Amino acid sequence: MNAAIKSSKTRFAERLQAVDGHVTTVQSPTAAARAVKTILKDGGAERVAVDACDTLRALDLPKALGSNKIEWILGSADKNELATCDAGITSADFAIADTGTLAFLSGKGLSRSVSLLPPLHIAIVPINALVEDLDTVLAQVLDAGEMPSCLTLVTGPSRTADIEQVLTIGVHGPCALHVILLKN
Amino acid sequence: MSPEGFKTRSAQALRDKHLGQAINNATQRFAEARVHAFSDEDELNALREQGRQIKDAALHNLPLLLHRLEQQVTARGGRVFHAADAQAANDYILGVARRKYARIITKSKSMTTEEIDLARILEEDEIEVVETDLGERIIQLAREKPAHIIIPAIHKTRKQVSELFHRKLGVPKSESIDELTKAARATLRKKFLQANIGITGGNFLVAETGTLVIVENEGNARLTTALPKTHIAVVGIEKVIEKMSDLPTMLKLLTRSATGQRISSYISLITGPRRAGEPDGAEEFHLVLLDNGRRRIHRDAKLREVLRCIRCGACLNVCPVYKLIGGHAYGGVYPGPIGSIVTPLLGNENTGTELPSASSLCGACKDVCPVKIDLPRLLLLLRARLANRAPAGLFEQIAFKAWALAMGSPRRFALARKVARKFYRLTSGRVPYPLSGWTESRTFPEPAEQSFREWWETEHERRH
Ligand code: SF4
Numbered sequence: 001m002n003a004a005i006k007s008s009k010t011r012f013a014e015r016l017q018a019v020d021g022h023v024t025t026v027q028s029p030t031a032a033a034r035a036v037k038t039i040l041k042d043g044g045a046e047r048v049a050v051d052a053c054d055t056l057r058a059l060d061l062p063k064a065l066g067s068n069k070i071e072w073i074l075g076s077a078d079k080n081e082l083a084t085c086d087a088g089i090t091s092a093d094f095a096i097a098d099t100g101t102l103a104f105l106s107g108k109g110l111s112r113s114v115s116l117l118p119p120l121h122i123a124i125v126p127i128n129a130l131v132e133d134l135d136t137v138l139a140q141v142l143d144a145g146e147m148p149s150c151l152t153l154v155t156g157p158s159r160t161a162d163i164e165q166v167l168t169i170g171v172h173g174p175c176a177l178h179v180i181l182l183k184n
Numbered sequence: 185m186s187p188e189g190f191k192t193r194s195a196q197a198l199r200d201k202h203l204g205q206a207i208n209n210a211t212q213r214f215a216e217a218r219v220h221a222f223s224d225e226d227e228l229n230a231l232r233e234q235g236r237q238i239k240d241a242a243l244h245n246l247p248l249l250l251h252r253l254e255q256q257v258t259a260r261g262g263r264v265f266h267a268a269d270a271q272a273a274n275d276y277i278l279g280v281a282r283r284k285y286a287r288i289i290t291k292s293k294s295m296t297t298e299e300i301d302l303a304r305i306l307e308e309d310e311i312e313v314v315e316t317d318l319g320e321r322i323i324q325l326a327r328e329k330p331a332h333i334i335i336p337a338i339h340k341t342r343k344q345v346s347e348l349f350h351r352k353l354g355v356p357k358s359e360s361i362d363e364l365t366k367a368a369r370a371t372l373r374k375k376f377l378q379a380n381i382g383i384t385g386g387n388f389l390v391a392e393t394g395t396l397v398i399v400e401n402e403g404n405a406r407l408t409t410a411l412p413k414t415h416i417a418v419v420g421i422e423k424v425i426e427k428m429s430d431l432p433t434m435l436k437l438l439t440r441s442a443t444g445q446r447i448s449s450y451i452s453l454i455t456g457p458r459r460a461g462e463p464d465g466a467e468e469f470h471l472v473l474l475d476n477g478r479r480r481i482h483r484d485a486k487l488r489e490v491l492r493c494i495r496c497g498a499c500l501n502v503c504p505v506y507k508l509i510g511g512h513a514y515g516g517v518y519p520g521p522i523g524s525i526v527t528p529l530l531g532n533e534n535t536g537t538e539l540p541s542a543s544s545l546c547g548a549c550k551d552v553c554p555v556k557i558d559l560p561r562l563l564l565l566l567r568a569r570l571a572n573r574a575p576a577g578l579f580e581q582i583a584f585k586a587w588a589l590a591m592g593s594p595r596r597f598a599l600a601r602k603v604a605r606k607f608y609r610l611t612s613g614r615v616p617y618p619l620s621g622w623t624e625s626r627t628f629p630e631p632a633e634q635s636f637r638e639w640w641e642t643e644h645e646r647r648h
Contacts, residue, residue: 015446077463079377079411099447108461112410116403134432142428147393149260150409150465151453158403159449160365162319162337163345165210168365171318172372173403173450 008097008130009181015100016179019156020169025127025181032124033064035180036089040070043120043176045086049073051114055091055124077111088118088174092125092154094140095179098133099155102179105141106150115154121174127181190538193513203339207331207510210338211501217444218498218552235437236556238430239492242391246482249391249424250473256394260456262469269476270300270531277383277416278305280470284414286311286381292398292405293317294385295333295495296418296474298517299530302383313383314375316404318368325352331511333518334442334497339510372404382408382466386419387494388434389471392427394455396471399438401449409454415466417454420474422482422491434494437554441496477530490525490562492555499549499559505542514539521549521559528566540566598637605631 013023026032040048050056052075062072073085082088094103102123106112115121131137134153141147158173169175197203222228242249254264267273281289289311291297303313303324315324319336323329325348330336337345342361350357355367384405388397396417398405409415425434439445458465481487500506500520511519516527516536524543527536540563549559590600608631 019445019449079464083373083377101447106458106462106465108459109463111463112406113464116406116410134435135429138428138431142393147395147428147453147455149455149457149459149462151455152406153447153451153453154449155447156449159401160318161401161443162317162322162335163340163342163361163364164206165213165335165338166361168361171365171369171402171404172316172376172407 008132009127011097012095012100012130012181015098016156016177017100019100020159021100021156021177021179023179023181025183027183029059029182030064032059032180032182033061036061036122036124037065039120039122039178040087043087045070045120047071047073047085047087049076049082049085049088049114049118051075051088051090051111052109053091055126056089059124061089075109075111077113079113079117082111082113082117085118087120087122088114088116089122089124090115092123092129092179094137095125095130095181096132096134096137096153097130101134101153101155103137104150104152104154105148106152107148112150112152115152116173119170119175120178121154121157121176122178122180124180124182127183130181189515190513190542193515194509194542197509197513202341203510204508206339206341208507210332210335211507214335214443214497215501215552218441218501219444221440221444221446231433231437232554232556234433235494235554236492238425238433239494239555240489242425242430243422243482243488243491245426246421246424249426250421253389253391253394253424254473256391257456257469257471260394260459262394262456262471264471264473267472267474267476270474273300273418273472273474273476274302274305276472277302277418277470278309280414280416281306281309281311281381284381286379286414288312288314288375288379289381289383290314290316290376290379290404290408290412291320291383292385292400292408293320293336294383294418295330295517296385296420297383298330299476300418300474302418312375314372314379316372316376316408317400317402318365318404321368321372322348325349329512329517331519332497332500333495333520333522339512376407376411379408379412381414381416382412383416383418384408386417386423387438388431389419389424390426390428390431390453391424395428396452396454397431397435398452398454399435399448400451401443401445403450406450406452409452409466410464413466414468414470415454415457416470416472418472418474420476421478422493438494438496441494441498441552441554477533481529486565487529487562489557490522490529492557493522493526494555495522496554498552498554502548502552504544504546504548514542521563522557525559525562525566528570537570540564540570601631601635 092102093105157169157177158171160171161167257264265276306313315321322337332338346357349355353371386396387399439448457469503520506520514523518526524539543563545560547560590596
């Protein structure tokens with residue numbers, strides 16, 4: 001079991017890094033908060049939106065990181081407000097090893113835009129969200145009930161090659177994606 | 185679209201050296217990316233066979249699956265409209281737009297909406313329709329049509345884009361693609377925040393769950409579906425697949441064939457409008473299922489396989505004709521080998537009838553097609569059918585009568601051969617009108633000095 005998790009974690013990281021995503025693994029909630037702090041600082045992010053999901057509520061980043069350098073926007077779904085944020089922090093429901101993909105299920109109180117409007121997206125993902133492939137995600141979602149109104153698959157930052165086929169990052173969605181895998 | 189139209193357009197394209205270079209570079213790059221993504225031949229073959237089976241099974245049960253899809257979408261509060269043709273689709277969408285007092289509509293890339301010319305209809309109603317895919321936006325600002333299914337602005341250089349953005353968006357000129365992209369991001373972001381309707385296409389529809397699947401890289405389709413209160417998706421009926429478990433195979437085939445990616449940056453699976461307690465996503469979800477000739481194709485057993493197409497663009501990237509003349513010369517919405525087949529079949533049956541002949545039948549398209557469509561066979565079939573439909577011209581009738589006469593007796597055949605040889609010497613292979621239409625682009629074969637019959641006769645005499 002342990003070996004399987006380890007190898008899918010490695011594959012997830014390799015696949016995501018291959019498409020310009022960043023991956024870090026941390027051992028504790030405190031370490032996750034520290035990692036967030038570094039990423040925000042490096043990205044010069046001051047206004048930070050945080051999703052209203054259980055994982056992030058439990059982490060309580062504003063308490064862990066304080067509010068003197070960062071303005072926290074908690075659980076907002078106001079597009080105009082989110083569009084002014086420098087970073088958006090979410091969790092993810094699944095991390096797919098096969099392709100380095102995060103899967104997000106829409107749900108009560110959760111905004112689809114926190115991971116979309118700000119230029120920097122940070123996802124803190126419990127390591128037990130790792131699965132092998134998309135087939136597993138779809139089967140598990142259907143087993144648990146029905147399809148959510150929106151299931152989003154995210155693999156790396158926003159990209160385009162529409163001008164002279166030159167790869168360019170960050171056209172409409174986030175310009176950078178950081179995944180923090182959190183061990184329980 | 186007349187045959188002359190195609191000839192003129194392709195001749196024009198051939199004279200444009202820059203265009204040829206740009207198209208060649210781009211298609212080459214995409215074709216190589218595809219080969220790289222499918223480096224495991226066994227996996228590729230297995231996936232293609234699965235893809236073919238999934239699409240064939242779905243087409244086999246098309247009416248049933250469309251019915252199930254509709255049930256699933258409506259059970260979740262979405263609305264389904266069956267549009268028989270372009271006009272029905274446009275009327276319906278215009279109706280929704282008027283009811284919602286739409287002033288700005290954001291749109292993500294969709295070949296189906298190009299097919300029905302939706303943007304023009306909405307603009308005539310003084311609604312601002314904003315294409316949000318970067319390539320589509322460039323094309324829209326330049327008032328052109330997409331030149332490739334996947335890479336709409338394949339023919340534009342950074343310099344052209346810079347001038348265009350400067351003129352139309354008032355941003356400073358720049359030769360940096362990064363800066364041009366940032367300028368597009370900033371100007372389009374405003375539109376995203378203002379729009380109250382979002383229009384998308386769709387890559388797949390899953391009947392089992394009533395799910396619309398949108399594949400993209402930029403995030404503009406996510407913004408188009410998450411922010412506005414109303415989402416309208418326009419999708420061809422052939423996009424339906426039966427089960428959610430069919431989807432991973434189809435996605436693998438699509439993204440690898442289209443851009444060589446293992447998976448695209450974003451894939452949205454949308455199942456009805458937002459639900460109670462959800463803060464964003466569309467409150468109203470309309471699914472417009474477009475026929476526009478697809479049912480006619482579906483009824484025709486010999487043509488049906490063309491409906492397997494997942495619009496990946498791989499056949500364009502390897503087509504020697506497309507690479508030479510580019511997308512615009514085809515004159516329709518869908519260029520390349522697939523365009524040469526569907527343009528005469530979709531919508532008005534009298535458009536693009538010359539396109540099936542715009543192919544060398546080299547078979548490269550068939551080799552790359554992820555759902556194993558036999559494109560050369562379909563091109564030949566359409567040629568034959570269109571030739572039977574159009575009465576032969578007077579010259580052709582006389583020519584074939586003369587041919588039949590000459591072939592009717594050995595004496596007349598020998599005479600015809602002699603005449604042909606003299607004629608060739610006189611003209612040195614450049615024959616006068618109307619035959620010149622043939623020799624302008626082909627080398628006329630030189631008749632042999634001695635025919636087989638002559639050789640046989642002398643040889644026979646010598647031996648006996
Ligand atoms: S015909 Fe085949 S290769 Fe061409 S666009 Fe359709 S699916 Fe792709």
